[in-house]
Amino acid sequence: SLEGPTPWRAKGTGSVSILFFEISADFDVTWGEEKNTAIPEVAIYQKFLDDLQKREYWSTILSNNKNLLVSLRKMEESATAPLVLHPAGSLVVQQKILPLQVKIDKVGSQKVNDVQKITIKKATSDDNELKITEVNDNFARAQYQNLTDSEKLSKPSFEKMPNGVQISLSNTIIKNGKFVRKNVAYEITIIDKEPIKPFRKGRFFMEIGILFNHFLKGNSVSKSTLSKSHLNKMQPFAEKISIKEEGYTVALKSNNKAHTAHATFESEIMAQTYMEEQIARQPGLKKELQIIPNYELQSS
Numbered sequence: 197s198l199e200g201p202t203p204w205r206a207k208g209t210g211s212v213s214i215l216f217f218e219i220s221a222d223f224d225v226t227w228g229e230e231k232n233t234a235i236p237e238v239a240i241y242q243k244f245l246d247d248l249q250k251r252e253y254w255s256t257i258l259s260n261n262k263n264l265l266v267s268l269r270k271m272e273e274s275a276t277a278p279l280v281l282h283p284a285g286s287l288v289v290q291q292k293i294l295p296l297q298v299k300i301d302k303v304g305s306q307k308v309n310d311v312q313k314i315t316i317k318k319a320t321s322d323d324n325e326l327k328i329t330e331v332n333d334n335f336a337r338a339q340y341q342n343l344t345d346s347e348k349l350s351k352p353s354f355e356k357m358p359n360g361v362q363i364s365l366s367n368t369i370i371k372n373g374k375f376v377r378k379n380v381a382y383e384i385t386i387i388d389k390e391p392i393k394p395f396r397k398g399r400f401f402m403e404i405g406i407l408f409n410h411f412l413k414g415n416s417v418s419k420s421t422l423s424k425s426h427l428n429k430m431q432p433f434a435e436k437i438s439i440k441e442e443g444y445t446v447a448l449k450s451n452n453k454a455h456t457a458h459a460t461f462e463s464e465i466m467a468q469t470y471m472e473e474q475i476a477r478q479p480g481l482k483k484e485l486q487i488i489p490n491y492e493l494q495s496s
Contacts, residue, residue: 202228237309240294244314247291251276253360258285283365288331289316290360295335297358298469301342313469319363327366333359337465355463356441380408443490446471452494455485460493 199205203226211220247253256279281287294300297315300308319326334354337343343351417423444467446459454460455474461467467487475482 200228201231203230204228235305235307238303238306239310240300240303240308241311241314243293244291247293248289250291251279253290253292254279255288255290256281256285257288257362258282286362286364288360288362290331290333292333292359294340295333295357295359295465298340298465299472300340302340304339316361319361325366327364328361329364330358331360331362332356332462335359341465352464355465357463357465444487445490445493446474446485447488447493448484449486450484452488452492454493455481460490 207224335357
């Protein structure tokens with residue numbers, strides 16, 4: 197047998213036969229300069245922090261259900277322009293180097309030597325905790341986890357995984373005025389000719405729900421281009437077909453019911469991470485849990 201590249205190693209057995217004599221010898225010879233061909237390990241935590249500092253990964257958005265009722269001047273977009281966040285908007289922070297909340301074994305071909313999972317759990321401003329929601333992007337699982345050849349062929353090429361968060365004000369921070377209850381009443385007055393005597397006003401009537409809602413549809417607020425009534429007119433077909441991406445659930449093998457109320461995820465890798473964490477806490481669950489598509493899930 198011959199092994200290489202350098203150092204080369206030849207190992208085997210040789211024999212020579214002459215008439216009635218046979219001479220045998222084993223050999224194991226090594227030569228050549230020894231070289232380290234292993235790929236060096238990589239530290240990803242500092243690379244992750246450096247990636248978050250990039251200006252192009254920070255953006256601001258305004259929620260669809262919030263109307264400003266004013267027009268704002270459009271600001272010039274550039275790499276050095278300051279980031280402006282409206283109080284009714286949200287701050288979006290994303291990065292591209294690795295997925296969050298999943299186990300990281302490697303990045304490409306390099307083994308990770310510092311952290312295995314990174315999670316953004318909270319954001320604060322002036323000691324006030326802000327509301328955060330996940331932002332997902334497509335990642336290739338094989339670039340970050342060690343998979344067998346069969347798993348590489350059977351798993352999806354790309355899966356939705358968290359790569360950042362959307363930060364907005366929580367309901368506890370937003371301050372509203374005091375609630376004031378107002379009773380609505382109306383008065384009916386009929387004038388058919390010039391009154392001879394001093395005009396006498398009619399009595400007041402409390403609002404009737406059906407009439408009130410009927411007249412409400414024609415008021416100035418409902419005719420505004422920012423009103424919900426106007427938006428509904430722009431979408432004449434209320435019933436639309438929407439297709440959701442296939443989700444996955446960590447379920448019990450005995451009945452295909454969800455393990456917990458929080459065991460449903462958008463991608464298989466997120467479900468796999470959740471199941472591994474549950475098994476690490478309770479090893480007995482290893483034979484009881486499985487990952488199934490949502491269409492196989494049995495309702496409780």
